[in-house]
Ligand SMILES: Nc1ncnc2c1ncn2[C@@H]1O[C@H](COP(=O)(O)OP(=O)(O)O)[C@@H](O)[C@H]1O
């Protein structure tokens with residue numbers, strides 16, 4: 001898939017429910033909050049759902065594993081399922097690095113759409129370094145990139161090039177919706 005592409009395996013309708021995915025520092029929180037504001041739906045910061053043990057691990061420079069992420073993904077799927085059952089929209093920021101993590105989230109809403117924020121490692125690293133006070137050390141970027149499974153052609157959503165400005169990215173997403 002190219003750095004900017006749209007997947008439309010099924011037509012989505014109704015309240016918009018999106019996950020903004022990508023490695024740490026790719027812009028999930030920035031773009032997610034702006035997108036939620038555009039749609040006038042709640043923005044859920046996925047990082048806020050990590051248990052303290054996960055945050056401690058990442059702060060210490062240790063990558064999370066599948067077991068660490070299991071409860072966190074269940075909690076996020078729960079939020080998606082609740083929004084779906086209420087017929088409400090939401091935008092969630094979640095790294096969702098592996099296909100099976102996204103499959104788990106889609107079990108809560110088969111019409112869930114993903115925006116994969118993708119870009120050059122050096123740009124992402126520079127943005128992480130320019131973001132003081134965050135618990136995630138830039139040293140974990142390479143482990144994130146090594147396990148990242150990009151959004152695949154049968155997954156509804158878009159892959160976008162993060163060299164573009166946030167406003168351009170939000171515009172691109174809303175035009176696809
Ligand atoms: N498209 C963009 N252009 C320029 N700077 C950006 C862009 N997206 C995010 N940033 C900046 O990069 C840093 C990381 O973004 P952030 O939203 O915290 O990423 P994530 O939530 O994926 O970790 C922040 O300082 C943010 O302001």
Ligand SMILES: O=C(O)[C@H](O)[C@@H](O)[C@H](O)[C@H](O)COP(=O)(O)O
Nearest residue numbers: 023024025047064069095136144
């Ligand atoms: O699955 C993971 O390993 C984490 O979710 C990770 O991908 C996430 O990036 C961190 O929580 C840091 O948060 P930021 O993405 O906001 O830097």
